[in-house]
Amino acid sequence: EAQVTQNPRYLITVTGKKLTVTCSQNMNHEYMSWYRQDPGLGLRQIYYSMNVEVTDKGDVPEGYKVSRKEKRNFPLILESPSPNQTSLYFCASSSGVRGSSTDTQYFGPGTRLTVL
Amino acid sequence: KQEVTQIPAALSVPEGENLVLNCSFTDSAIYNLQWFRQDPGKGLTSLLLIQSSQREQTSGRLNASLDKSSGRSTLYIAASQPGDSATYLCAVSRSGTYKYIFGTGTRLKVLA
Numbered sequence: 648e649a650q651v652t653q654n655p656r657y658l659i660t661v662t663g664k665k666l667t668v669t670c671s672q673n674m675n676h677e678y679m680s681w682y683r684q685d686p687g688l689g690l691r692q693i694y695y696s697m698n699v700e701v702t703d704k705g706d707v708p709e710g711y712k713v714s715r716k717e718k719r720n721f722p723l724i725l726e727s728p729s730p731n732q733t734s735l736y737f738c739a740s741s742s743g744v745r746g747s748s749t750d751t752q753y754f755g756p757g758t759r760l761t762v763l
Numbered sequence: 764k765q766e767v768t769q770i771p772a773a774l775s776v777p778e779g780e781n782l783v784l785n786c787s788f789t790d791s792a793i794y795n796l797q798w799f800r801q802d803p804g805k806g807l808t809s810l811l812l813i814q815s816s817q818r819e820q821t822s823g824r825l826n827a828s829l830d831k832s833s834g835r836s837t838l839y840i841a842a843s844q845p846g847d848s849a850t851y852l853c854a855v856s857r858s859g860t861y862k863y864i865f866g867t868g869t870r871l872k873v874l875a
Contacts, residue, residue: 651806678861680861680863682865687867688867689852689865689866689867689868690807690852690854690865691865692862692863692864695861695862697861703861705862705863706862706864737806737807739807743861745794746794746814746816748812750794750795750812751797751809751812752797752807752809752854752863753809754799754806754807754808754809755806756805756806757804757805757806
């Protein structure tokens with residue numbers, strides 16, 4: 648089954664304790680992206696990656712890091728989490744082929760993060 | 764800066780009604796526009812993808828149109844059902860980048 652998986656699904660942590668949220672896709676997609684969703688603000692893009700070792704900032708990259716060492720994985724790293732990073736996080740992937748119907752994004756189930 | 768607006772923020776309709784959801788964007792330089800649905804506590808499910816060169820896309824009871832020049836897209840849902848109750852989001856992809864901008868969504872409730 649084609650899917651995007653995220654782990655963990657729920658996480659409660661404390662300020663300053665480094666954490667990693669994993670994202671994996673099994674569709675051989677080139678493009679992967681991280682979003683955060685907050686009430687009243689909608690989904691905002693954090694980082695995206697066009698291919699292995701190629702990443703770029705979205706609209707809200709501050710306080711986050713990403714890496715793309717393998718095509719299927721795109722972890723989100725919070726080196727020193729703060730309470731304003733409490734949010735619902737989504738990973739997504741697509742073929743990245745512009746003009747193609749395969750450019751549609753597929754989303755993971757989400758990770759609800761609480762930073763105390 | 765690209766801004767995406769969805770109006771109304773919430774909508775409640777009786778079952779069987781045809782309805783239209785609106786999405787407006789300020790910069791017409793887009794690659795494509797996608798419509799998603801999001802069920803409570805769940806991820807997003809893609810409904811329709813419209814390329815910038817296309818005018819509309821259809822899938823079952825759903826039809827999405829795109830008018831780049833006016834910065835508008837509409838999602839038409841025919842013969843609405845209670846199972847259509849969800850939040851509907853639109854997102855545009857900026858030309859020249861792989862960034863996506865989402866609207867804040869329309870929360871739809873279809874009453875049985």
